Each structure stands twice: as C-alpha cells, then as structure tokens.
Ligand SMILES: *[C@@H]1O[C@H](CO)[C@@H](O)[C@H](O)[C@H]1NC(C)=O
C-alpha cells in the first residue's frame with residue numbers, strides 16, 4: 001500500500017498522543033519524562049538522537065518547472081549536485097533520494113545514490129520524507145529534509161541543523177535562517193522569521209517582521225530570511241503531515257506554522273548563505289553565471 005497517508009504501520013495512536021503531550025513540555029519536563037538519569041547520560045555521551053538520515057525529496061511533475069530535478073547545471077543534473085553536497089555532511093549516516101519518478105530514480109542510481117520510491121499521492125516534500133522513512137530498513141532518530149532545488153547547499157548547514165536538534169531535546173524541528181537583504185523586505189516569496197533569545201522560532205511570515213512603525217524596512221535591523229532546509233525528530237515526522245491545518249498556516253500558506261501553532265518548539269540556527277534556489281528555468285541561468293564567476297564546477 002504505497003499511500004502517503006499518515007497512519008503508518010509504525011506509529012500507533014497511543015504513541016502519537018504521548019508525543020503530542022511531549023511537545024508541550026519544557027526541556028526540564030522532558031528530562032523527567034525520559035528519566036532524568038537516562039536523559040543526562042544521553043546528553044553527556046552525545047548519543048541523543050544520534051541516528052540521522054538525510055532525505056532529498058524529488059518529484060518530476062511541478063507546476064512551474066517540469067522535470068526540475070534533472071535539469072543540467074553546468075553539465076550535471078541538479079539533483080546530483082544536491083546529493084554530492086549532502087554526502088559531504090558529517091552528521092548523516094545515510095543519504096537517500098525519495099522520488100515517485102522512474103527517470104529520476106534511474107538518473108540517481110546512475111551516479112551512485114540510494115533511491116526510495118514513494119507514491120505519487122505525496123502532497124509535499126514532508127509527506128514524501130515520511131513515506132521514505134517508513135520504507136527504510138534501519139531506524140533513525142532524525143530526518144533532514146534536503147530540498148533538491150538548492151544545489152549549492154553547504155554541508156555545514158546540514159550539519160548545523162542536525163546538531164541544533166540534537167542539542168535541543170525540547171524541540172522537535174530545526175531549521176536555518178540567514179540575513180535578509182533589505183530589498184527583499186516586502187517580497188512575499190521571501191519568508192521572514194523571528195526568534196527568541198535562545199534561538200527558538202517565535203513566528204514566520206511572508207510579511208515584514210518585525211514591522212517598523214515608519215512603514216519602511218529599517219536598514220539597521222538584522223531581519224532573518226528562512227531557508228528551506230529542515231530537520232525533524234522522526235517521532236514527530238510521523239504525525240506532522242496529519243496534524244490538521246491551522247489558521248495561521250492557512251493564512252500565510254506556510255507549513256511550518258502548523259508546528260508552532262500546535263505548541264511545539266522549533267530550533268533555528270543562523271548561517272551565512274546566499275540563497276540560489278532554482279524555482280524556474282530562468283533561475284538556472286542565474287545560478288550558472290554565479291558558479292562561473294566563482295569558478296565553481
Ligand atoms: C524604525 O526605523 C528607523 C530607521 O528607518 C530607526 O531609526 C528606528 O529606530 C526604528 N524603530 C522605531 C521604533 O522607530
């Protein structure tokens with residue numbers, strides 16, 4: 001049964017409920033729930049959430065860009081570039097491509113990637129990651145969702161989000177932000193993020209946050225731009241796609257708000273990264289000239 005639906009074999013409803021309660025506990029309460037001793041041991045030995053898989057979800061059909069993962073960027077398929085970067089991350093035990101498409105699967109196997117076939121009914125990358133996770137033979141504690149359309153993703157960013165989730169037992173999700181360019185302040189396709197002083201997400205918006213009373217972008221303020229990479233605790237990933245949509249999520253059209261609206265904690269790391277996402281065929285020319293300028297091959 002290759003459906004992307006939730007109630008997967010491995011997550012019984014009672015574990016699900018326990019996990020939801022978990023999500024609203026504080027770090028200290030998590031320690032009690034785990035047994036303080038076990039928790040400290042886990043923290044000390046650095047073994048907490050130690051088994052990590054990187055999943056690159058890739059679909060062929062795309063409204064804006066058909067066959068996008070296979071587009072050639074300076075002579076190499078985009079998906080191969082993303083995979084090669086992911087393989088350099090030191091925190092990943094395993095990297096797989098999850099796809100519903102035979103052409104993508106053949107291409108990936110051709111350059112040496114492990115591939116998991118997922119069903120066409122997956123509605124988004126998160127669901128595809130969840131289905132792939134169920135189909136993997138080994139057990140993992142963390143899944144990193146590595147978007148296939150960021151071929152220049154730095155391995156250090158992948159490692160950064162993993163380490164952030166390992167170091168924050170009260171969070172179920174981690175992601176990355178970088179500095180927002182002032183000219184992108186009012187671009188609704190650039191998602192802004194605000195964090196508390198311990199680096200947990202407060203909110204994400206397509207609007208400018210925080211908002212200066214002048215009504216303009218404050219050139220002095222360090223606004224944060226959200227990057228697509230995210231990692232999840234695997235117990236959380238099993239229930240995430242099925243949490244019902246929430247009002248702020250629907251209004252902003254931002255999936256990650258569902259996490260915050262349900263009271264879960266999300267750890268955010270700040271990185272230096274110039275985003276070169278490939279969303280349209282025109283973006284291919286842009287990224288190729290960027291790479292030529294910097295002698296990247
Ligand atoms: C708003 O932005 C201006 C610069 O554009 C800055 O001087 C001011 O401190 C900011 N904050 C407030 C509360 O006005």
Ligand SMILES: *[C@@H]1O[C@H](CO)[C@@H](O)[C@H](O)[C@H]1NC(C)=O
Pocket residue numbers: 123124126127240241242245255256258
């Ligand atoms: C994925 O798509 C489904 C269906 O549109 C939606 O319910 C879910 O919130 C989406 N995102 C995530 C992160 O599960």
